[in-house]
Every structure is written in C-alpha cells, then in structure tokens.
Amino acid sequence: MGDPAASDTPSGAAHALVELDGVWRTMDAVDPIHAVADVSLRIEHGEWWSITGASGSGKSTLLNLIGCLDRPTAGEYRFDGIDVASLTDAQRAGLRAHRLGFVFQAFHLLSTRTATENVALADLYRRGPRQDRRDRAREALHRVGLGSRLDATVTTLSGGERQRVAIARALLGRPELLLCDEPTGNLDSATTGEVLDLLEELHGDGQSLLVVTHEADVARRSGAVAEMRDGALAEKDNRDGALAEISSRDGALAEKDNRDGALAEKSNRDGALAESARPDTGRAR
Amino acid sequence: MSDTGAPPRSALATVDLVDEALSSAFARPGRALLTALGTVLGIVTLVATAGLSRTAGQQIVDRFDELAASTVDVQPATVPGGLDGTETVVVGNPMGWDAAGRVARLAGVDAAATLSDVPLPQGAAISAVPVIDPGAAQTVPPTILAASPNLLASVRGELAAGRFFDSGHDRRADQVAVLGVDAAAQLGIGRLEASPAILIGDDPYSVIGIIARTERNRELLDAVVVPEGTAKERLGLAAPSGLVVETSVGAAGQVADQVPLALSPNEPDLITATAGWEPSDVRRGVTEDVSGLFLVLGGVALLVGMLGIANVTLVSVLERTGEIGLRRALGAGRRHIAAQFLAESAVLGTLAGMVGSATGVVLTVGVAANRGWTPVLDPWLPLVAVVLGSLAGLLAGAYPAWRAARLQPVDALRSAT
Numbered sequence: 001m002g003d004p005a006a007s008d009t010p011s012g013a014a015h016a017l018v019e020l021d022g023v024w025r026t027m028d029a030v031d032p033i034h035a036v037a038d039v040s041l042r043i044e045h046g047e048w049w050s051i052t053g054a055s056g057s058g059k060s061t062l063l064n065l066i067g068c069l070d071r072p073t074a075g076e077y078r079f080d081g082i083d084v085a086s087l088t089d090a091q092r093a094g095l096r097a098h099r100l101g102f103v104f105q106a107f108h109l110l111s112t113r114t115a116t117e118n119v120a121l122a123d124l125y126r127r128g129p130r131q132d133r134r135d136r137a138r139e140a141l142h143r144v145g146l147g148s149r150l151d152a153t154v155t156t157l158s159g160g161e162r163q164r165v166a167i168a169r170a171l172l173g174r175p176e177l178l179l180c181d182e183p184t185g186n187l188d189s190a191t192t193g194e195v196l197d198l199l200e201e202l203h204g205d206g207q208s209l210l211v212v213t214h215e216a217d218v219a220r221r222s223g224a225v226a227e228m229r230d231g232a233l234a235e236k237d238n239r240d241g242a243l244a245e246i247s248s249r250d251g252a253l254a255e256k257d258n259r260d261g262a263l264a265e266k267s268n269r270d271g272a273l274a275e276s277a278r279p280d281t282g283r284a285r
Numbered sequence: 286m287s288d289t290g291a292p293p294r295s296a297l298a299t300v301d302l303v304d305e306a307l308s309s310a311f312a313r314p315g316r317a318l319l320t321a322l323g324t325v326l327g328i329v330t331l332v333a334t335a336g337l338s339r340t341a342g343q344q345i346v347d348r349f350d351e352l353a354a355s356t357v358d359v360q361p362a363t364v365p366g367g368l369d370g371t372e373t374v375v376v377g378n379p380m381g382w383d384a385a386g387r388v389a390r391l392a393g394v395d396a397a398a399t400l401s402d403v404p405l406p407q408g409a410a411i412s413a414v415p416v417i418d419p420g421a422a423q424t425v426p427p428t429i430l431a432a433s434p435n436l437l438a439s440v441r442g443e444l445a446a447g448r449f450f451d452s453g454h455d456r457r458a459d460q461v462a463v464l465g466v467d468a469a470a471q472l473g474i475g476r477l478e479a480s481p482a483i484l485i486g487d488d489p490y491s492v493i494g495i496i497a498r499t500e501r502n503r504e505l506l507d508a509v510v511v512p513e514g515t516a517k518e519r520l521g522l523a524a525p526s527g528l529v530v531e532t533s534v535g536a537a538g539q540v541a542d543q544v545p546l547a548l549s550p551n552e553p554d555l556i557t558a559t560a561g562w563e564p565s566d567v568r569r570g571v572t573e574d575v576s577g578l579f580l581v582l583g584g585v586a587l588l589v590g591m592l593g594i595a596n597v598t599l600v601s602v603l604e605r606t607g608e609i610g611l612r613r614a615l616g617a618g619r620r621h622i623a624a625q626f627l628a629e630s631a632v633l634g635t636l637a638g639m640v641g642s643a644t645g646v647v648l649t650v651g652v653a654a655n656r657g658w659t660p661v662l663d664p665w666l667p668l669v670a671v672v673l674g675s676l677a678g679l680l681a682g683a684y685p686a687w688r689a690a691r692l693q694p695v696d697a698l699r700s701a702t
Contacts, residue, residue, distance in 0.1 A: 061695075069614060069694045082292065090294050090618045097295035097616020104698065108611040112312040124305070125295040125616035169615075 015081035017177055017208055018043035018066055023075035025061050025231075035061040037231035038075070045176070048199075048209040050219035053228035060181055062228065063212045067100055067179045068092040080176065097125045101170030105182035107162045109154045115141055115165045116150050122172040140168040144198055160191030167198060171207075178202065180211040184218055196221050295616040297624065306628035310636075317633060320597040324637035324677055325644070327587030332645025332670045333652075334579035336662045340653050343661045351534055352441075352500055353561030355395070357541045359388070359528035359548070362557045379549035379556065380525050382513070385433045387547050388528060393536030398439035399525035400502065403429040403516050405485070411509060412484045413472040427468035429485065430508045431516030431525075439529040440501040447477045447494030450512045458518035462490040465506035469495045483509065488519060502529055530558075537561055587677055590637065594681035598630045602689045609689055610697030623690035627682045634678015635671060642670035 018041065025036035035058045043049050043066075053059045064070040065077065068084055071092075077084045079095065087095065096102075101122075109118045119137035123130070138150050144164040149157060157165065163183060170178055180199070184192040192215075200221060203209055211222060219225050227235040310317050361378040380399070388397040405411070411426050434452045436442070450461050462483060464474060474481045474492055482489045490511065499505050516522035528548075532540045537560035545553035602609070609622055617625075646667055653660035 064695045067614070069698070087292075090620075091292060093613070093616050093618040093621075094294040095292040095616075096614060098293055102614040104611075104614075106607065108607055108614075108698070110608060113308070121612075122615050124301050125297055125612070125618075125621060127293055127296045130298065130301075 015078065016042045017045045017047075017080055018210075019076075019078040020066070021076040021078075023065060023072045023077055025058075025065055025070065026073045034058075034231045036065060036072070039228075039231075039233045041226060041233065041236070043177075043208065043210065046206050046208055047224060048203045048222040049211070049224045049226060050222035051210065051212045051226050051228060052214060052216070052219045053234075055214060057228040058231035059212045059214075059228045061231075063179055063181050063210065066177075066210060067102060068095050093125070098127075098173060099176045101173065101175030101178045103163070103166050103170050103178065103180040103183045105185035107159075107166045107186070109162055109165060109169075111154050114151045114153055115146060115157065115161075115168075118154060118165055119169045119172055122169045126173055136172060137168070140172050141165070143171065144168045158191070159187050160194050163187060163191070163195050164198065167195070167202075171202070177208045177210060180209065180213075182213055183211060184213065184215065192217070295618055295621070297617070297621045302621075302624055302628050303632075305625055306632045309625070310629045310632045316597070317636070320594055321590075321633045321637035321640070323590030323593035324587065324634055324674060325590070325641040327583055327585075327590040327677070328638055328641025328670050328674050329645045329648065330583035330586045331580065331673070332642050332666060333648040334583050335666055336645060336649030336660065337652055338579065339663065340649060340658050340661045343659065354537055355532045355534050356501060356561040357528075357530040357532055357537050357544060357558055359384075359530060359544050359556060359558045361526065362555050378524050378526065379552060380528070381548075382517075382525065384525055384528055384548055385435070388530055388540075388544055391540055391543050391547055393532045393540050394530055395533060396435060396438040396531040398433045398436040398529050399431075399513060399527065400433075400436060400439075400529050401431045401513070401516065401522055401524075401526040403431045403511070403520050403522050405429060406520065410484075410486070411472070413474055413481065427465070427471060428504070428508045429516075429520065430505065430510050431513045431520070431522050432510050433513050433525075436505075436510070436529070437496075437499075439531050440499040440505060441531070442499035442505065443497045445495045445497035447492070449494050455512040455514040458514040459512065460488060460490045460515060460519070461493045461512065463494040463496060463510045464492055465496050465508050465510070466498070467507045468509055485509070485511075485520070501531075587673070591634075591677045591681040594630050594633050594637075594678055595684060598626060598633075598682050598685040599688065601629075602626060602685045606692065606697045606700045609692055610694050610700075613692075613694035613697060619690040622692075623686040626686035626689045627679060630682025630685065631675050631678040634681065635675040637678070638671035638674020641674060642667040645670065 020039055020041040023036060023039045024034060027033040027035055037058075039062060041049075041062075051059045051062060061070065065072055066079075068079070068087075071085060079099070082095070084092065084095070110121065113121075116134060116137045119140050120133050123133045123136070138147075141147060141150055144167050146161060146164050146168065149161060154162060154165065163186075167178075167183075183199070184195055187195060196218060199209060199211070203223075209222070211218060213219055225235075225237045226233050227237075359380075361380065382399075385397045385399045388394055405426070411429070434450055434455050437444070437449050444463075445466055447463070449463055450459070453459075454461050462485075464472065464483075469475070469492075472483055474483070474495070477492065477495070481492045483492060484490070490509075496505055496510070511520070513522070513525065528544070530540060530544070541558040541560040544558035545556035548556050612622060612625075646662065649662060650660045652658075
C-alpha cells in the first residue's frame, strides 16, 4: 500500500502532479457538446492554480476530469505519472480516496452530523488505521481554525465555518492535490477572505491546489491562472507572469481574435497579479 | 511509463458500513419507523398467525385428543394365519393374571385393568330368570367379558345402579355379574332392588350393577361382565386376553413402548401395545387449515411492507444524490454506495423484524391469556421472523441500491446544491 504523503517528493521529481495532454470531454447529445476541448495543462507539485471562466465554460468539468470523478473522452491524463484512463472505476475511486481532496461550492456536509463526524467521513473509504480517526478529524478542524466547534452540528455553523469543515475533511487524508470547485461561491466577501487566507496558508505549507472560480479576487490569490472559454483553455498564466502562454490549439485560435475584451480584462488582472505577488515572496519554495 | 503503479483501492470496513447504515437510517427516526411500519405489520401477522394457530390448534387437540392421548390398548400379538392368510392368529399369549398389576407399576400409568373375551360354553345361553317372553324378537346374545375389579377406572365408566365387583368377588370366584346398560335392557333387567339374576348356561349369576356409560371400550355396554377369577374357575378362561390402560396425558406413547417388556420380558414381540392417536398427526390436520389463509395474508402484508421500504429508500436515494456524489468524491466505489443503501434497508427490515416479532409474540401470549389457553410458540419463530425482516429489507433495497450505484459522481454532485 503506497503512502500518499510519502510519494510526494520522490515521484515529484520525475512527473508533474497533473499532466493533461489534448484532453477532450464530449457530452453525448444529438448535437455533441465539447465541455472540455483539447486542453493541455501541467501542474507541478506544490503549485496553486486557478481556473477561471464564465459559467458553462467547462471549468468545473475540467476539475472533475482532474479529480478523477469523470473520464476524458479523448486525450491523455496522467496523475503523478499514472495513466488515469487505464484505471478501472474502483482504482480511480482509490485514487480519490488516497490522493485527492475535494471542496465544493455547496459544502456537501451531512447536516445531521457534527463537524468532527463530517470530517471523519473522509476516512471511511480509505485503507489505513481507524483507531485515531476521530483524533485526526479534530486535529484537522483545529488546523482550519474550528477548534471550538468540534462537536457542533453542521446546521448550527455559519457558511464560512461550514466551508472550513469541508476543507478540513478534504485535508484529512493529506491529499497531494486539493481540488476546490467555487469554494467561495456561497460565501460573503468577509468569509471569502477567511477561506482564501486558509487556502493560502495551506499552500504555504506546500499543498498543491487547483481552484475553479469565476471570481477574479479568488483567482488573484493563486500562483497561476488558466482561463477557459467554451471548453478550451484560452490562456495560461504562470505565477510570475513570465510565461503568458496562449493556447495555440486549433479552435482556440479563432477565439483569440475576438478576445480583445478578455485581453483587456486580463491586463487588469496582470496588475492585480503583481499586487498579489506579496504572499508569494514569503512562500517557502 | 508509470513507476507508481495502480493506486490502492478504496475500501469500506464492515464495522463502518453498519455504523453508517445505522446512523443514516436513524438520522430521521420518525421516518425510519413509518417506513418500517408496513413490514412490521407483515411480520406481526405472520408471527401472530403462526403462534395463534399453533396455540389454538393445540387447544383443540388437547380437547378431543385427551382421551386418545391417555389410552393404551394391549393385545397378544397376531400374525396372518388361516388357510388363505386373511385371518389373524394369536402366536402365543404370555399375559398372566398379574398383567394388570405389572403394568400398573409403570411410570405414567394411572389405571390398568385386564379385559378378556370369554367364549360362551358350548350350547349355553344367557338368559334372565324372571321373564321369558316368547314373543320377544330374536336378538344377538350379549357377550361375556371377564375383567379385573378396577376396570371402571381404566375405561372411565360410570354405573347407573348398584356396584362393580371387587377383589373379594374376584378371589372367591363369586357368581356375580355387572351388565352393560344395553345388555341389561336386552335381558329385561331394569332395577336391582329385586336382586335379579341371569343364567349363563345353567349357572346363575347375581346382577350387582349396571354400567351406564364408558369412555373407552364401548363394547362393555353390550356385555355381561364377570370377575376374572369367576371366569377362570367356572367359564374356563385360561389367561387374560387384553389390557385396558389409562395413562397420564402424553405418556401413552412411552407406556406403549414399555408394556410388552413389562408383560413379557423374554419375548416382548408377543405383545402388541397400541397408544391412541399420535397427537401431532391430529394437530397438523387441524392447524394447516386454520393458518393457511392467515399466512397468505401475512405474506401479502410483508410484500406491501417491502414495497414501502423500497419506495422510501428510493426516495432517499433521490434526496441524497448530493451525499452520494460526496461519498464518491471521498473515494467510495459503486459497490460501497450500493452496500450502504442495501445495509440501510436491511437495517430497516431487521428493525421491522424485531419489532414485528416481539409484537407478534406479545399478541399471541395476550390472546392466549385472554382465552385461558396455553400459548404454544415454536422457539425458532421469533428468530426466523427477524431474519425474514432482514431479508425483506435487503430485497427491498436492491433496486434503490442499484440506482444509487449507477449514479455518475459528477451528475450526483451537480444535482444537489
């Protein structure tokens, strides 16, 4: 049985954490819809990527593909060197259980249970010791700043607290990649800030993150941003702004021409990115 | 290409599965109870039907089987004989005059008496002295039976008048007779005040009693009964030809097994001892008719209950689509999702089985107490009922579990917001 935490460093040298190569996700319909069209993306260990885009741009579908909740209809996806397409259903479930963590917009907490029970749920489908499950759940809650609400029923928690419970749940198994789908979508700006601070802290501790969001504020916090448009990666932007690589895949080219508005928007964001470089400088690389 | 190989598969420990199923099933206790109610009713019907029909059947059997269950009839063994094999021939008769005494000592025997057919001496007739009515219709003459003095207890007989002969009469070979009520009528003897007598052949016998009724050996009512000692001395009876034994209820079978050995230790095969009806045969006949319909009703109720569980579990699958998506995201495989919903419906079914089983038993005992019956329950019944409930739950959960397992994680996560 592989130890997910230990595999971080050795395999990291050989493989990127996430390697997408010409990935498609086509929905069956009378008129097939390309929810994800020819996306190539490389996420290294320890990086924080944001995927932005309007609703319906395919960013959540991309997150589901990377999170092994869905499988590409074409293209190659390697997670830490593992060819995900060759895995069985059960193996992908194992991958999710041991190496991936999810945070959703809707929190997805079991409302009749306490914070600790919700966090401990993440251990249910994992091979490993069960004796200290509760203690580790409490520890994870302490880590996200909910040490005082350990036994509170979920319904008594505020939105921000609920999302922190969800983050604690995702962190319980020390995932190599934390996938957040609109993590602040249901939160007001103050609690959004709290949650983002928490994510930043996690990133500072070396956690790899992939955040899907439509909010510029949220994307700004991350080290790297990719923008999606109609299923294709319109733009990739690494954290220093040194490499502004625009997807040159067919289909994306046509879009490039009429992306003036988006580019203008992007330039705004560049300035914002420069601003947000501060936390980066203090980060242990 | 890959140096990490396949990732470890996800797992779900049985303890966790049961734990999850219990906490999910009882997250809404009211709903769980209502869901299980139909199955509870089905199980109650089945248990109460089985229990009550058995209890009632036992009572019916007790009533008209009590006599049979306490009767043992003892005869010398016979083998097919005669020229064409249709007659039966007594091989040998090892019964001695002490046969009744020997049998009376067996555990479970309440009374034992010898009762023997006495052949009428050649050319002799039975007649009453006082009246000779030439116009009387020709009738079959009464038979003569010889009995030990305690016969009445063994056949549960009652006298209409007079008394039965005692051991004194027997020992002295007194010429006394007790008439069955029909024999007395045939012989024209109605009252004993005049000390009537009858003639067997040429010997006069004083009639000292008239038997009004017996529960066993009804042929006594049509017979002239004389003491065994008298029959031996005067009518040439060589040995008793049969025994009538009254046992405690339920002991008949066991006594019947022991009698041949008690009477003929060396050659028990020479004696045939027959207990009355086997109680279980009778019970089976009675209860099957009574309970069949109710068992069908119980089955229908159980089926309806199962549909209830299936329906609510299916609704719960639809309601908890988001939870299913979450569990898939946390690493649950299809089989884990299926197992969880199966376990939840099995928990409901088991709960229904336990509640229904307990209620059914209480109902059976209650009705029995109300009627003054002894409740009779198969000890396995409650256990079987609980297992039946679990199975019903499992079966009811099959389709919802399949539906839940078939959900795509992405769709499941999206549908619940």
